Amino acid sequence: MKRILIIDDHAVVRDGLKRTFESQSYSVIFGEASTGAEALQLAREQDWDLAVLDLSLGEQNGLDVLKDLKLIRPRLPVLIFSMHAEEQYARRAFTAGASGYVTKDSPTPELAKAINSLMTGGRYITSALAEKIVFDLGRGSDRPPHENLSDREFEVMRLIALGRTVTEIGDLLALSDKTISTYRARLLEKMGMKTNAELTRYAIQNKLID
Numbered sequence: 001m002k003r004i005l006i007i008d009d010h011a012v013v014r015d016g017l018k019r020t021f022e023s024q025s026y027s028v029i030f031g032e033a034s035t036g037a038e039a040l041q042l043a044r045e046q047d048w049d050l051a052v053l054d055l056s057l058g059e060q061n062g063l064d065v066l067k068d069l070k071l072i073r074p075r076l077p078v079l080i081f082s083m084h085a086e087e088q089y090a091r092r093a094f095t096a097g098a099s100g101y102v103t104k105d106s107p108t109p110e111l112a113k114a115i116n117s118l119m120t121g122g123r124y125i126t127s128a129l130a131e132k133i134v135f136d137l138g139r140g141s142d143r144p145p146h147e148n149l150s151d152r153e154f155e156v157m158r159l160i161a162l163g164r165t166v167t168e169i170g171d172l173l174a175l176s177d178k179t180i181s182t183y184r185a186r187l188l189e190k191m192g193m194k195t196n197a198e199l200t201r202y203a204i205q206n207k208l209i210d
Helices: 011-023 036-045 062-074 086-095 108-119 129-139 149-161 164-174 175-192 197-205
Strands: 004-005 028-033 050-053 078-082 099-104
Touching: 004 011, 004 036, 004 086, 011 028, 011 050, 011 108, 028 036, 036 050, 036 062, 050 062, 050 108, 062 086, 062 149, 078 086, 078 108, 086 099, 086 129, 086 149, 099 108, 149 164, 149 175, 164 175, 175 197
Parallel strands: 004 028, 004 050, 050 078, 078 099
Antiparallel strands: none
């Protein structure tokens, strides 16, 4: 009997994931969490064979939840199942400890393939992302500037590019306006840019926002 923890703030998505597991003939006991706090509590209380995690949990950053999950259960395989394209978060998710990454617009057979890979102790990466990683390795140190940002700086950059104000970003991330302004100044310096318009243009060109 496998124990699967599904972490997503939409019940319809959790139900769909459960049906996908059941279609693979696994005998499963499910745990469900709609918030990061619920997920971490369940992780503390019980052992799990696999966690499936959305990166957008209301106002919570799924990367932070992922890091906390790995602190509580270092050996727990985590499959990211996200609306965000691989270009946006896959590298950061793997760095934070994820074992696989699948987007929510992927066909069901691909999701099933990822599930089977992680359930048997493997990892999962799409062929498109694998090709991109190989291409980037070939470029040596010539990495795109956004990859030099911390996870928090990257999130602030995305929110700026989406047109959010400093106050709105602070509310979303539970940080002060001053702290967000500091992140903005720091990321602009790292990116070699001066304005929000430049950031927005860059984010669109590199598919960092939906």
